[in-house]
Amino acid sequence: MNALRVLKDSYRTYFERCLKIRNKEAQIVPFITNEAQDRLIKIIEDWKAAEPEESKRRSLYIIILKARQLGFSTATEAVFFHDLNFSFNKVAMIVSFDEDSAVTINDMSDRFYKYLPQVIKPKRRPSRGKGILMENPRFDDSKEISKDNDPGLQNKFLVETAKNLNAGSSYTINYLHISELAKWDKPEETMTSIMQSVPDYGAITIVESTAKGMNFFSELWDNAERGNNNFVPLFVAWFENPRYRAPYTGFELTPYERDIQDTYKLDLDQLQWRRNTMKDKLNGDESLFKQEYPCNAMEAFLTTGTPVFNNEIVIKRIRELELNPIGERGNLKYMGDKERKITFVPDERGWLTVFKHPEPGKHYISGNDVAQGVEGGDFDAAPILDNATLEQVATFHGHLDVDLYAEELYKLGMYYNKALLGTEVNFNPGTVLQLEKMNYPRLYMRQNMNTISKDVQNSFGWHTSMTNRNAIISELVEYVREHTHLIKDVWFLKECLKFVKNKQGRPEAMPGEHDDRVLAYAITLAIRGQQSTSTPKEQPSIKDLPLDLQEDYTKASPDMKKYLADKWGLKVG
Known part of the structure; x- marks a missing residue:
């Protein structure tokens, strides 16, 4: 009895003593977890330990972004198999992206069952489809349950494919494994359907995939990283697999190889394996290697479209900022009835992030992208730069009504020494008109020619046209490349990674992504000629x-x- 308790309480003991897998050398061996698999198991163990009573335990959601061949499918199926082995009336479902992978998973589960020690092997009823039905095939439900008429565990270990858009709709799914979601044909539709079958308490959902460009999986991952959903994000890099190494042949390292060697403490044998894999399996395509075997979560998704910015430089700066976070979030508030002094008030949910507060005598600039309505579209964005050094000192990002956004820009500009504001007027000039009514002292002025009178007219606000759009983006590309160290906003940099050239060569955000921060930053650089760059001498x-x-x-x-x-x-x- 004590031995059974140990098997029930310890995943790793159960795996090693009870489950068999087929290894790379085609041998049937005990399942012993690797470090990457242990990270997944720890998340599950911690979840269970936090609330021992299953009925009170909020369901666990995990999303895994991984390099290839790290064994997460094996670990996930093993966890589910273990829990079914020691419970009743539960359903585990594995949804694979195609028939071949479903067959592989089905073979794995059959192997688990085949080699289970007899003392814990549950009764099994034949199944018409893939999977294992842990039920007594001789059970007669017309008779009373007894020792001789035992129903068995009444558990189901089912294997489906993403081709079945209604997979799982007739079950309550206690253990759900979504495999290679990035490869699914209709991921959002299928996921929306199947997730309704997962109960709110006691269930485990594990979504795992390698990357395949920007899609539903990348969006789910981004939201998990930002805390916008309940998925626990788990990223595992290629070099975390101890098998990924080969004898070093003496080649000279490229700048990128030196960078990842220094950043991730890689040895030369690991870099040799990387080169071999690129050459032998990926036709020398480094971008495909980053997709299939990423070093970090960002580069995994960066293979769709032609990048506008230098992604390696951008990623390096993001890593620096994430290792050493800077800035304080908050809002600007009016203090006092008479003076209307503007003060920064810290607030973790504030729209403004300040990297440097204003300094006397300095001149600041801010290009302002205006959201196309509160419902949908991009966001309001306003980076603030020191016009002498072009160092970013703050950034505003929100989604407000026109008048409220104008109010925030007024406070922002006044706080930063009456900064020059270049507010975009393409879709809604209301923000600029509101700033004029408020008598904001320093608005960007553009010149328009009257096509009839040929007179030149001055108007407030920035207008992005077909003529100037490419020019201001080109200037931003150069700025990001040459002055990356001056950029403080991580989310602006992440937006740069998803800003690509479409099939017609037009620079724009990837489908489903935003470019408000990018365009606002480009406008900021474009308007700086109307603001002083000198700091008055004391x-x-x-x-x-x-x-x-x-x-x-x-x-x-x-x-x-x-x-x-x-x-x-x-x-x-």
Whole structure:
């Protein structure tokens, strides 16, 4: 009995003693987990430990972004098989992306069952489809349950494919494995259907996939990283597999290889395996290697479309900022009834992130992208830069009504020493009109030519046209490449990674992504010519004068003092 308790309480003991797998050498061996699989198992163990009572345990959702051949399917099926082995009336469902992978998973589960020790092997009823029905085939439900008429565990281990859009709709699924979601034909439709079968308590859902560009899986992963859903994100890089290494042949490292060697502490044998795999299995395509065997979560998705920015530089800067986070979130508030002083108030859910507060005498610029309505579309975005150094000092990002956005821009501009605001007017000039009504002192001025009178008219606000759009994006590309260290906003950089050239060569956000931060930053750089770049020199005081001049000034009459102060540019009072 104690031995059974150990098997029930320890996944790893159960795997090693009870389950058999087919290894790379085609041998049938005990299942011993690797480090990557242990990371998954720990998440599940911690979840169970946090609430021992299953009926009170909120369902667990895990999403895994992985390199190939790390064994997550094996670990997931083993966890599900273990839990079914020690429970009643449960359903586990594995949904694979195609028939071949479904057959592989079915063979794995059959192998698990075949080699189970007899003392814990449940009764099995034949199944017309794939999977295992842990039920007594001789059970007669017309008779009372007894030792001789035992129904068995009444558990189901089912294997489906994503081709079945209604998979799982007739079950309550206690254990759900979504395999290679990035390869599914209709992921959103199928997932929406199947997830309704997962109960709110006591269930485990594991979604795992290698990347395949920007799609439903990448969106699900991004939302997990941002905390916008309940999935626990787990990324495992290729070099975490101890088998991925080959004897070093003495080649000279490329700049990228030196970068990942330094960043991830890779040895030369690992880099040799990387080169071999690229050459032998991926036709030398480095972008495909990053997709199939990523070093980090970001580069895994970056194979769809032609990138506009230098992704390697952008990713490196993102890593730096994520390792050493900077900035404080909050909002700008009016303080006092008479002076209307504007003060920064920290707030974790604020729209504004400040990297540097304004400094006296400095000149700031901000291009403002305006959302196309509160419902849908892009967001309101406004980066703030020091116009002398082009260092980013803050960023605003939200989704507000026109008048409320104008109010926030007014406070933002005034807070940053009456910054130059270049507010886009393409879709809705209401924000600029509102700023004019508020008498904001420094708005970007553009020139328009009247096609009839040929007169040049000045108008407030920035207008993005077919003529200037490519130019301002090109300028931003150069800025990102040459001055990456001046950028502080991680989410702007992540938006850069998803800003690509479409089939017609037009730079734009990938389908389903946003480009508000990118365009706002481009406008910010484009308007800087209408703002001063110099920082006024500190005025000298009387104490800075030579002693004889100090004496002359002291003895002078009030009118003469005023004359001398103006002449010498003195700071008095």
